Amino acid sequence: MRYVAITPELTPLTGGQGGLTSFDYGNAWAALNPIPAPKSGGYYTLGPLSYSRDDLFNLIVCWVVVILAALLVWGLMRSPWGRVVRGIREDEDAVRALGKNVFAYKMQALVLGGVLAGIAGMLYIMPKGLNPDIGGTQTTFFLWTILFLGGAATVFGPIVGSMIFWFTLIVTDGLVGLLTSANILPISGIQGGQIRFILVGVGLMLLVIYRPQGIFGNKAETYFNG
Numbered sequence: 001m002r003y004v005a006i007t008p009e010l011t012p013l014t015g016g017q018g019g020l021t022s023f024d025y026g027n028a029w030a031a032l033n034p035i036p037a038p039k040s041g042g043y044y045t046l047g048p049l050s051y052s053r054d055d056l057f058n059l060i061v062c063w064v065v066v067i068l069a070a071l072l073v074w075g076l077m078r079s080p081w082g083r084v085v086r087g088i089r090e091d092e093d094a095v096r097a098l099g100k101n102v103f104a105y106k107m108q109a110l111v112l113g114g115v116l117a118g119i120a121g122m123l124y125i126m127p128k129g130l131n132p133d134i135g136g137t138q139t140t141f142f143l144w145t146i147l148f149l150g151g152a153a154t155v156f157g158p159i160v161g162s163m164i165f166w167f168t169l170i171v172t173d174g175l176v177g178l179l180t181s182a183n184i185l186p187i188s189g190i191q192g193g194q195i196r197f198i199l200v201g202v203g204l205m206l207l208v209i210y211r212p213q214g215i216f217g218n219k220a221e222t223y224f225n226g
Contacts, residue, residue, distance in 0.1 A: 070159060145200055
């Protein structure tokens with residue numbers, strides 16, 4: 001999909017390598033912001049954190065959606081539907097023997113995940129635009145690390161895992177940049193930017209080896225059938 005999007009012939013539609021960085025939906029999204037402009041400085045300050053008017057609006061909307069989605073999935077997984085889905089994960093032959101339509105349940109779970117992913121993608125591109133590079137390899141490894149960190153068989157684990165992951169990634173990137181600029185690390189700035197990918201790979205391997213269930217997961221639930 002990424003290579004198709006950057007095809008030169010499709011540039012009028014997809015924006016090519018540069019993507020879609022300015023479009024009417026972005027302006028319409030900003031127009032929905034009900035937060036008044038700050039009186040001084042142009043930023044809202046919360047302790048050591050400062051946000052612009054648009055950033056604060058995006059932050060509130062995204063966290064509201066995350067909370068609602070988590071509560072929805074949490075409720076579904078404790079309903080009869082969720083118990084069937086968990087049963088399919090453990091042994092779909094046994095669930096099929098009980099008369100359940102395994103294919104239908106799998107399709108429903110796939111559609112639900114697709115809807116949530118679509119909403120997340122919409123919120124991601126609305127404030128700034130869409131670039132084909134977001135579908136690159138690094139995104140896949142980042143998401144897998146977040147999933148394993150919080151717990152693959154949990155509802156709220158990946159949310160906490162994403163917070164820990166991005167905080168660690170940003171702090172590590174900043175520290176490497178400081179050490180590089182101070183000539184403590186004998187590498188260039190470009191090389192320093194790649195260290196975070198090395199750390200993500202090492203962290204992912206360590207999680208799979210020593211803590212496959214993640215921080216909040218149950219190790220017994222990570223053993224899939226077959």
